[in-house]
Amino acid sequence: MNTVVAKLQRQFQDYLVSLYQQGFLDNQFTELRKLQDEGTPDFVAEVVSLFFDDCSKLINSMSRSLERPENVDFKQVDSGVHQLKGSSSSVGARRVKNVCISFKECCDVQNREGCLRCLQQVDYEYKMLKTKLQDLFNLEKQIVQAGGAIPQVNIN
Amino acid sequence: KENRCELCFSSLLPCFVSSPLSYYYSSMAKDGGVSCLRSSEMLNVGIGGMEPPPLDLDEVHVLAVDDSLVDRIVIERLLRITSCKVTAVDSGWRALEFLGLDNDKASDEFDKLKVDMIITDYCMPGMTGYELLKKIKESSSFRQVPVVIMSSENVLTRIDRCLEEGAEDFLLKPVKLADVKRLRSCLTGDVKLSNGNKRKLPEDSVSVDTSLPPPPLSLTFSTNSSDSSPPLSPVEVFSSPLSSPEDDDDVLTSSPEGSPMSEESPIRRQKMGSPGLD
Numbered sequence: 001m002n003t004v005v006a007k008l009q010r011q012f013q014d015y016l017v018s019l020y021q022q023g024f025l026d027n028q029f030t031e032l033r034k035l036q037d038e039g040t041p042d043f044v045a046e047v048v049s050l051f052f053d054d055c056s057k058l059i060n061s062m063s064r065s066l067e068r069p070e071n072v073d074f075k076q077v078d079s080g081v082h083q084l085k086g087s088s089s090s091v092g093a094r095r096v097k098n099v100c101i102s103f104k105e106c107c108d109v110q111n112r113e114g115c116l117r118c119l120q121q122v123d124y125e126y127k128m129l130k131t132k133l134q135d136l137f138n139l140e141k142q143i144v145q146a147g148g149a150i151p152q153v154n155i156n
Numbered sequence: 157k158e159n160r161c162e163l164c165f166s167s168l169l170p171c172f173v174s175s176p177l178s179y180y181y182s183s184m185a186k187d188g189g190v191s192c193l194r195s196s197e198m199l200n201v202g203i204g205g206m207e208p209p210p211l212d213l214d215e216v217h218v219l220a221v222d223d224s225l226v227d228r229i230v231i232e233r234l235l236r237i238t239s240c241k242v243t244a245v246d247s248g249w250r251a252l253e254f255l256g257l258d259n260d261k262a263s264d265e266f267d268k269l270k271v272d273m274i275i276t277d278y279c280m281p282g283m284t285g286y287e288l289l290k291k292i293k294e295s296s297s298f299r300q301v302p303v304v305i306m307s308s309e310n311v312l313t314r315i316d317r318c319l320e321e322g323a324e325d326f327l328l329k330p331v332k333l334a335d336v337k338r339l340r341s342c343l344t345g346d347v348k349l350s351n352g353n354k355r356k357l358p359e360d361s362v363s364v365d366t367s368l369p370p371p372p373l374s375l376t377f378s379t380n381s382s383d384s385s386p387p388l389s390p391v392e393v394f395s396s397p398l399s400s401p402e403d404d405d406d407v408l409t410s411s412p413e414g415s416p417m418s419e420e421s422p423i424r425r426q427k428m429g430s431p432g433l434d
Contacts, residue, residue: 028330028332031330031332031333032230034333035230035233035234035237035333040233043233046229047226047229047230050225050226050229051226054225054226079281082279083224085308086224086226086227086308086329087224087226087227089308089329089330090224090226090227090230090329090330090331091226091230092330
Protein backbone atom coordinates (compact mmCIF):
# COMPACT_ATOMS: atom_id res chain seq x y z
CA MET A 1 0.00 0.00 0.00
CA ASN A 2 2.82 2.32 0.89
CA THR A 3 4.40 1.99 -2.51
CA VAL A 4 1.08 2.72 -4.22
CA VAL A 5 0.78 5.97 -2.30
CA ALA A 6 4.42 6.85 -2.84
CA LYS A 7 4.09 6.21 -6.55
CA LEU A 8 0.99 8.39 -6.82
CA GLN A 9 2.63 11.13 -4.81
CA ARG A 10 5.63 11.00 -7.09
CA GLN A 11 3.37 11.21 -10.13
CA PHE A 12 1.54 14.16 -8.65
CA GLN A 13 4.72 15.98 -7.82
CA ASP A 14 6.24 15.44 -11.26
CA TYR A 15 3.06 16.48 -12.99
CA LEU A 16 2.68 19.65 -10.97
CA VAL A 17 6.31 20.62 -11.52
CA SER A 18 5.91 20.05 -15.25
CA LEU A 19 2.93 22.43 -15.33
CA TYR A 20 5.13 25.15 -13.90
CA GLN A 21 8.01 24.32 -16.19
CA GLN A 22 5.81 24.43 -19.26
CA GLY A 23 4.53 27.82 -18.19
CA PHE A 24 0.93 26.89 -17.49
CA LEU A 25 1.15 27.97 -13.88
CA ASP A 26 3.07 30.56 -11.96
CA ASN A 27 3.84 31.43 -8.38
CA GLN A 28 0.31 32.58 -7.63
CA PHE A 29 -0.94 29.00 -8.03
CA THR A 30 1.51 28.05 -5.33
CA GLU A 31 0.01 30.78 -3.17
CA LEU A 32 -3.47 29.35 -3.75
CA ARG A 33 -2.32 25.89 -2.68
CA LYS A 34 -1.11 27.40 0.59
CA LEU A 35 -4.70 28.35 1.33
CA GLN A 36 -5.93 24.77 1.10
CA ASP A 37 -5.90 22.43 4.07
CA GLU A 38 -7.67 19.31 5.36
CA GLY A 39 -10.64 21.45 6.30
CA THR A 40 -10.89 22.93 2.81
CA PRO A 41 -9.54 20.22 0.51
CA ASP A 42 -11.42 21.53 -2.51
CA PHE A 43 -10.51 25.16 -2.24
CA VAL A 44 -8.15 25.34 -5.22
CA ALA A 45 -10.46 23.24 -7.38
CA GLU A 46 -13.39 25.48 -6.51
CA VAL A 47 -11.56 28.70 -7.24
CA VAL A 48 -10.21 27.52 -10.59
CA SER A 49 -13.65 26.22 -11.48
CA LEU A 50 -15.04 29.71 -10.94
CA PHE A 51 -12.20 31.08 -13.00
CA PHE A 52 -12.98 28.77 -15.91
CA ASP A 53 -16.63 29.78 -15.75
CA ASP A 54 -15.49 33.39 -15.89
CA CYS A 55 -13.35 32.60 -18.94
CA SER A 56 -16.23 31.00 -20.75
CA LYS A 57 -18.62 33.88 -20.05
CA LEU A 58 -16.15 36.60 -20.91
CA ILE A 59 -14.97 34.90 -24.09
CA ASN A 60 -18.57 34.55 -25.24
CA SER A 61 -19.42 38.18 -24.62
CA MET A 62 -16.20 39.43 -26.21
CA SER A 63 -16.84 37.21 -29.19
CA ARG A 64 -20.22 38.86 -29.65
CA SER A 65 -18.67 42.30 -29.39
CA LEU A 66 -16.10 41.42 -32.05
CA GLU A 67 -18.54 39.72 -34.36
CA ARG A 68 -19.40 42.46 -36.82
CA PRO A 69 -16.41 44.26 -38.30
CA GLU A 70 -18.33 47.50 -38.83
CA ASN A 71 -19.55 47.63 -35.27
CA VAL A 72 -16.99 46.47 -32.72
CA ASP A 73 -17.46 47.53 -29.14
CA PHE A 74 -13.80 47.80 -28.17
CA LYS A 75 -14.70 49.26 -24.79
CA GLN A 76 -16.59 46.11 -23.92
CA VAL A 77 -13.77 43.93 -25.22
CA ASP A 78 -11.25 45.93 -23.20
CA SER A 79 -13.34 45.51 -20.09
CA GLY A 80 -13.54 41.78 -20.69
CA VAL A 81 -9.81 41.46 -21.21
CA HIS A 82 -9.16 43.45 -18.05
CA GLN A 83 -11.35 41.12 -16.03
CA LEU A 84 -9.81 38.04 -17.57
CA LYS A 85 -6.31 39.29 -16.96
CA GLY A 86 -7.17 40.01 -13.36
CA SER A 87 -8.69 36.68 -12.54
CA SER A 88 -6.07 34.67 -14.45
CA SER A 89 -3.42 36.53 -12.50
CA SER A 90 -5.19 35.76 -9.23
CA VAL A 91 -5.21 32.01 -9.83
CA GLY A 92 -1.77 31.71 -11.39
CA ALA A 93 -2.96 30.90 -14.91
CA ARG A 94 0.19 32.21 -16.53
CA ARG A 95 -0.41 31.49 -20.20
CA VAL A 96 -3.94 32.82 -20.10
CA LYS A 97 -2.70 35.98 -18.43
CA ASN A 98 0.05 36.46 -21.01
CA VAL A 99 -2.39 36.19 -23.89
CA CYS A 100 -4.45 38.87 -22.15
CA ILE A 101 -1.48 41.21 -22.24
CA SER A 102 -1.26 40.90 -26.03
CA PHE A 103 -5.02 41.01 -26.26
CA LYS A 104 -5.12 44.34 -24.47
CA GLU A 105 -2.59 45.78 -26.89
CA CYS A 106 -4.72 44.75 -29.87
CA CYS A 107 -7.69 46.33 -28.18
CA ASP A 108 -5.84 49.57 -27.50
CA VAL A 109 -5.12 50.04 -31.20
CA GLN A 110 -8.55 48.73 -32.19
CA ASN A 111 -7.10 45.86 -34.16
CA ARG A 112 -10.09 43.58 -34.72
CA GLU A 113 -8.12 40.86 -36.46
CA GLY A 114 -5.56 40.81 -33.69
CA CYS A 115 -8.32 40.68 -31.12
CA LEU A 116 -9.94 37.74 -32.83
CA ARG A 117 -6.63 35.86 -32.86
CA CYS A 118 -6.09 36.58 -29.18
CA LEU A 119 -9.63 35.55 -28.39
CA GLN A 120 -9.06 32.24 -30.10
CA GLN A 121 -5.81 31.78 -28.27
CA VAL A 122 -7.20 32.62 -24.87
CA ASP A 123 -9.99 30.14 -25.48
CA TYR A 124 -7.43 27.48 -26.37
CA GLU A 125 -5.27 28.25 -23.35
CA TYR A 126 -7.97 28.19 -20.73
CA LYS A 127 -9.38 24.92 -22.05
CA MET A 128 -5.91 23.39 -22.12
CA LEU A 129 -5.30 24.48 -18.55
CA LYS A 130 -8.67 23.16 -17.49
CA THR A 131 -7.77 19.72 -18.81
CA LYS A 132 -4.35 19.78 -17.18
CA LEU A 133 -5.71 20.79 -13.81
CA GLN A 134 -8.46 18.21 -14.00
CA ASP A 135 -5.75 15.57 -14.35
CA LEU A 136 -3.91 17.11 -11.41
CA PHE A 137 -6.98 17.12 -9.19
CA ASN A 138 -7.72 13.52 -10.16
CA LEU A 139 -4.26 12.53 -9.01
CA GLU A 140 -4.93 14.33 -5.75
CA LYS A 141 -8.14 12.38 -5.27
CA GLN A 142 -6.38 9.12 -5.94
CA ILE A 143 -3.74 9.91 -3.34
CA VAL A 144 -6.36 10.72 -0.73
CA GLN A 145 -8.36 7.61 -1.57
CA ALA A 146 -5.24 5.51 -1.20
CA GLY A 147 -4.85 6.97 2.27
CA GLY A 148 -1.97 9.28 1.47
CA ALA A 149 -1.32 12.97 1.99
CA ILE A 150 -0.96 15.52 -0.78
CA PRO A 151 2.73 16.35 -0.99
CA GLN A 152 3.96 19.86 -0.42
CA VAL A 153 5.67 20.72 -3.64
CA ASN A 154 8.35 23.38 -3.62
CA ILE A 155 8.75 25.17 -6.88
CA ASN A 156 12.12 26.82 -6.79
CA LYS B 157 -17.69 27.53 13.69
CA GLU B 158 -17.26 27.77 9.94
CA ASN B 159 -20.32 28.90 8.04
CA ARG B 160 -21.13 26.16 5.58
CA CYS B 161 -23.92 25.83 3.10
CA GLU B 162 -26.02 22.89 4.21
CA LEU B 163 -26.93 22.07 0.64
CA CYS B 164 -23.51 21.72 -0.86
CA PHE B 165 -21.24 22.10 2.15
CA SER B 166 -19.10 24.77 0.53
CA SER B 167 -18.17 27.73 2.63
CA LEU B 168 -20.42 30.72 2.73
CA LEU B 169 -19.36 34.17 1.80
CA PRO B 170 -21.48 36.86 3.40
CA CYS B 171 -22.52 39.36 0.80
CA PHE B 172 -24.39 42.34 2.14
CA VAL B 173 -26.83 43.78 -0.32
CA SER B 174 -29.47 45.68 1.57
CA SER B 175 -28.99 46.45 5.21
CA PRO B 176 -26.72 44.52 7.53
CA LEU B 177 -29.77 43.13 9.26
CA SER B 178 -31.09 41.06 6.37
CA TYR B 179 -28.34 39.94 4.09
CA TYR B 180 -27.40 37.57 1.35
CA TYR B 181 -25.05 34.67 1.42
CA SER B 182 -23.11 33.88 -1.69
CA SER B 183 -22.80 30.16 -1.94
CA MET B 184 -20.52 28.22 -4.20
CA ALA B 185 -22.09 25.00 -5.40
CA LYS B 186 -20.15 21.87 -6.30
CA ASP B 187 -20.34 22.57 -10.02
CA GLY B 188 -18.84 25.99 -9.45
CA GLY B 189 -22.11 27.82 -9.81
CA VAL B 190 -22.64 30.69 -7.47
CA SER B 191 -25.95 31.77 -6.07
CA CYS B 192 -26.89 34.44 -3.65
CA LEU B 193 -29.50 33.43 -1.17
CA ARG B 194 -31.27 35.87 1.06
CA SER B 195 -31.52 34.78 4.65
CA SER B 196 -35.27 34.27 4.36
CA GLU B 197 -34.80 32.23 1.20
CA MET B 198 -32.30 30.14 3.00
CA LEU B 199 -34.97 29.27 5.53
CA ASN B 200 -37.11 28.04 2.65
CA VAL B 201 -34.46 25.70 1.38
CA GLY B 202 -34.03 24.20 4.77
CA ILE B 203 -31.00 26.04 5.97
CA GLY B 204 -31.42 27.00 9.55
CA GLY B 205 -32.14 30.46 10.81
CA MET B 206 -29.35 32.69 9.68
CA GLU B 207 -28.57 35.69 11.72
CA PRO B 208 -25.56 37.87 11.30
CA PRO B 209 -22.98 36.08 13.40
CA PRO B 210 -22.47 38.21 16.48
CA LEU B 211 -19.13 39.87 16.18
CA ASP B 212 -16.72 39.06 18.92
CA LEU B 213 -15.13 42.27 20.10
CA ASP B 214 -11.79 40.52 20.07
CA GLU B 215 -12.12 39.38 16.51
CA VAL B 216 -10.78 41.43 13.68
CA HIS B 217 -13.51 42.20 11.17
CA VAL B 218 -12.47 43.13 7.65
CA LEU B 219 -14.66 44.51 4.91
CA ALA B 220 -13.35 43.41 1.52
CA VAL B 221 -14.49 45.16 -1.65
CA ASP B 222 -13.84 43.73 -5.13
CA ASP B 223 -15.98 43.42 -8.23
CA SER B 224 -14.27 40.19 -9.26
CA LEU B 225 -15.80 37.08 -7.73
CA VAL B 226 -12.58 35.08 -8.04
CA ASP B 227 -10.68 37.83 -6.22
CA ARG B 228 -13.34 38.07 -3.53
CA ILE B 229 -13.12 34.36 -2.85
CA VAL B 230 -9.34 34.50 -2.67
CA ILE B 231 -9.13 37.58 -0.46
CA GLU B 232 -11.79 36.20 1.82
CA ARG B 233 -9.83 33.00 2.25
CA LEU B 234 -6.58 34.86 2.76
CA LEU B 235 -8.18 36.93 5.50
CA ARG B 236 -9.95 34.03 7.18
CA ILE B 237 -6.75 32.02 7.26
CA THR B 238 -5.22 34.88 9.21
CA SER B 239 -8.12 34.73 11.67
CA CYS B 240 -10.19 37.62 10.45
CA LYS B 241 -13.92 37.72 10.14
CA VAL B 242 -14.72 38.82 6.63
CA THR B 243 -17.55 40.55 4.88
CA ALA B 244 -17.06 40.69 1.14
CA VAL B 245 -19.03 42.99 -1.15
CA ASP B 246 -18.83 43.52 -4.87
CA SER B 247 -18.88 47.30 -5.20
CA GLY B 248 -18.10 50.59 -3.52
CA TRP B 249 -21.82 51.32 -3.26
CA ARG B 250 -22.46 48.08 -1.41
CA ALA B 251 -19.57 48.88 0.89
CA LEU B 252 -21.08 52.26 1.72
CA GLU B 253 -24.43 50.61 2.19
CA PHE B 254 -22.91 48.13 4.61
CA LEU B 255 -21.24 50.93 6.53
CA GLY B 256 -24.41 52.99 6.57
CA LEU B 257 -22.73 55.79 4.67
CA ASP B 258 -25.03 55.65 1.68
CA ASN B 259 -27.42 58.25 3.01
CA ASP B 260 -27.16 61.23 5.24
CA LYS B 261 -29.37 59.94 7.98
CA ALA B 262 -27.51 58.76 11.03
CA SER B 263 -28.55 55.26 11.87
CA ASP B 264 -28.47 53.56 15.23
CA GLU B 265 -27.79 50.14 13.77
CA PHE B 266 -24.37 51.19 12.75
CA ASP B 267 -23.28 52.05 16.22
CA LYS B 268 -22.78 48.37 16.76
CA LEU B 269 -20.91 47.89 13.52
CA LYS B 270 -17.31 47.03 14.13
CA VAL B 271 -15.00 47.22 11.16
CA ASP B 272 -11.29 47.01 11.82
CA MET B 273 -10.02 47.30 8.30
CA ILE B 274 -11.33 47.88 4.80
CA ILE B 275 -9.51 46.39 1.86
CA THR B 276 -10.63 47.43 -1.59
CA ASP B 277 -9.76 46.95 -5.21
CA TYR B 278 -8.83 50.15 -7.03
CA CYS B 279 -10.34 49.51 -10.48
CA MET B 280 -14.02 48.90 -10.10
CA PRO B 281 -16.90 49.94 -12.34
CA GLY B 282 -19.08 52.67 -10.90
CA MET B 283 -17.10 53.75 -7.88
CA THR B 284 -13.35 53.26 -7.81
CA GLY B 285 -11.48 52.20 -4.70
CA TYR B 286 -10.04 55.69 -4.55
CA GLU B 287 -13.50 57.26 -4.48
CA LEU B 288 -14.56 54.80 -1.80
CA LEU B 289 -11.47 55.68 0.20
CA LYS B 290 -12.34 59.36 0.07
CA LYS B 291 -15.90 58.76 1.22
CA ILE B 292 -14.70 56.66 4.14
CA LYS B 293 -12.18 59.28 5.18
CA GLU B 294 -14.88 61.93 4.99
CA SER B 295 -17.11 60.04 7.41
CA SER B 296 -16.90 60.67 11.11
CA SER B 297 -17.65 57.10 12.10
CA PHE B 298 -15.17 55.30 9.88
CA ARG B 299 -12.36 57.70 9.07
CA GLN B 300 -10.12 56.03 11.64
CA VAL B 301 -10.50 52.63 10.00
CA PRO B 302 -7.39 51.66 8.03
CA VAL B 303 -8.14 51.36 4.32
CA VAL B 304 -5.92 49.24 2.10
CA ILE B 305 -6.00 49.57 -1.68
CA MET B 306 -5.30 46.64 -4.03
CA SER B 307 -4.44 47.06 -7.65
CA SER B 308 -3.12 44.94 -10.48
CA GLU B 309 -1.21 47.91 -11.84
CA ASN B 310 1.84 49.41 -10.20
CA VAL B 311 1.18 53.04 -11.02
CA LEU B 312 3.25 55.47 -8.99
CA THR B 313 0.91 58.44 -9.16
CA ARG B 314 -2.03 56.21 -8.31
CA ILE B 315 -0.27 54.87 -5.25
CA ASP B 316 0.76 58.33 -4.11
CA ARG B 317 -2.72 59.67 -4.58
CA CYS B 318 -4.17 56.90 -2.45
CA LEU B 319 -1.60 57.27 0.28
CA GLU B 320 -2.13 61.03 0.35
CA GLU B 321 -5.86 60.53 0.68
CA GLY B 322 -5.17 58.48 3.78
CA ALA B 323 -4.86 54.91 2.58
CA GLU B 324 -2.95 52.81 5.02
CA ASP B 325 -1.27 50.64 2.44
CA PHE B 326 -1.23 49.66 -1.18
CA LEU B 327 -1.01 46.04 -2.28
CA LEU B 328 -0.10 44.86 -5.74
CA LYS B 329 -2.31 42.09 -7.07
CA PRO B 330 -2.24 39.16 -7.07
CA VAL B 331 -2.35 39.36 -3.31
CA LYS B 332 -0.29 36.81 -1.43
CA LEU B 333 -0.56 35.27 2.00
CA ALA B 334 2.55 37.14 3.12
CA ASP B 335 0.86 40.47 2.26
CA VAL B 336 -2.20 39.67 4.31
CA LYS B 337 -0.16 38.33 7.22
CA ARG B 338 1.77 41.58 7.26
CA LEU B 339 -1.43 43.63 7.31
CA ARG B 340 -2.82 41.44 10.05
CA SER B 341 0.21 41.75 12.26
CA CYS B 342 0.07 45.51 11.86
CA LEU B 343 -3.52 45.54 13.00
CA THR B 344 -2.92 43.58 16.18
CA GLY B 345 0.52 45.01 16.78
CA ASP B 346 -1.02 48.46 16.76
CA VAL B 347 2.00 49.78 14.95
CA LYS B 348 2.28 53.51 15.04
CA LEU B 349 3.09 54.71 11.57
CA SER B 350 5.21 57.75 11.04
CA ASN B 351 3.54 60.53 9.10
CA GLY B 352 6.78 61.34 7.37
CA ASN B 353 8.10 58.88 4.89
CA LYS B 354 5.01 57.22 3.54
CA ARG B 355 6.72 54.96 1.09
CA LYS B 356 8.83 51.98 1.83
CA LEU B 357 10.58 50.27 -1.02
CA PRO B 358 11.68 46.68 -0.82
CA GLU B 359 15.46 46.25 -0.78
CA ASP B 360 15.89 45.01 -4.29
CA SER B 361 13.77 47.61 -6.06
CA VAL B 362 14.81 50.77 -7.77
CA SER B 363 14.79 53.62 -5.29
CA VAL B 364 12.99 56.77 -6.26
CA ASP B 365 13.90 60.27 -5.15
CA THR B 366 10.55 61.55 -3.96
CA SER B 367 11.44 65.19 -4.46
CA LEU B 368 11.68 64.79 -8.20
CA PRO B 369 8.95 63.72 -10.56
CA PRO B 370 9.43 60.00 -11.09
CA PRO B 371 11.45 59.35 -14.24
CA PRO B 372 9.87 56.99 -16.73
CA LEU B 373 11.26 53.65 -15.70
CA SER B 374 11.47 50.81 -18.14
CA LEU B 375 11.85 47.38 -16.74
CA THR B 376 12.14 44.34 -18.90
CA PHE B 377 11.77 40.87 -17.55
CA SER B 378 12.62 37.85 -19.60
CA THR B 379 9.55 35.74 -19.87
CA ASN B 380 10.74 32.55 -21.43
CA SER B 381 14.06 31.86 -19.81
CA SER B 382 12.70 29.12 -17.63
CA ASP B 383 10.71 27.26 -20.23
CA SER B 384 12.46 24.01 -20.83
CA SER B 385 10.03 22.47 -23.27
CA PRO B 386 8.52 23.96 -26.42
CA PRO B 387 5.27 25.77 -25.89
CA LEU B 388 2.19 23.78 -26.61
CA SER B 389 -0.08 26.46 -27.97
CA PRO B 390 0.02 26.99 -31.71
CA VAL B 391 1.25 30.54 -31.51
CA GLU B 392 3.10 31.83 -28.51
CA VAL B 393 2.35 35.51 -28.41
CA PHE B 394 4.26 36.99 -25.52
CA SER B 395 4.76 40.69 -25.57
CA SER B 396 7.45 42.34 -23.53
CA PRO B 397 5.84 43.87 -20.49
CA LEU B 398 6.30 47.50 -21.42
CA SER B 399 3.61 49.99 -22.05
CA SER B 400 3.72 53.68 -22.75
CA PRO B 401 2.82 55.82 -19.79
CA GLU B 402 -0.80 56.78 -19.33
CA ASP B 403 -1.58 60.51 -19.29
CA ASP B 404 0.13 61.57 -16.16
CA ASP B 405 0.83 58.18 -14.72
CA ASP B 406 4.10 56.39 -14.89
CA VAL B 407 3.41 52.76 -15.39
CA LEU B 408 5.69 50.05 -14.17
CA THR B 409 4.11 47.02 -15.65
CA SER B 410 4.36 43.96 -13.54
CA SER B 411 6.39 41.02 -14.70
CA PRO B 412 4.28 38.19 -16.04
CA GLU B 413 5.90 36.21 -13.24
CA GLY B 414 6.73 33.58 -15.76
CA SER B 415 9.72 32.16 -14.02
CA PRO B 416 8.95 29.75 -11.25
CA MET B 417 12.31 30.86 -9.92
CA SER B 418 11.20 34.37 -9.15
CA GLU B 419 10.15 34.87 -5.57
CA GLU B 420 9.91 38.61 -5.53
CA SER B 421 7.25 40.39 -7.49
CA PRO B 422 8.16 43.80 -8.86
CA ILE B 423 8.14 46.95 -6.85
CA ARG B 424 5.59 46.82 -4.10
CA ARG B 425 4.83 50.05 -2.43
CA GLN B 426 4.65 49.39 1.24
CA LYS B 427 3.88 51.62 4.13
CA MET B 428 2.87 49.34 6.92
CA GLY B 429 5.60 47.37 8.57
CA SER B 430 8.58 48.44 10.60
CA PRO B 431 8.10 52.13 11.23
CA GLY B 432 10.84 54.54 10.44
CA LEU B 433 12.52 52.27 7.95
CA ASP B 434 13.03 53.18 4.35
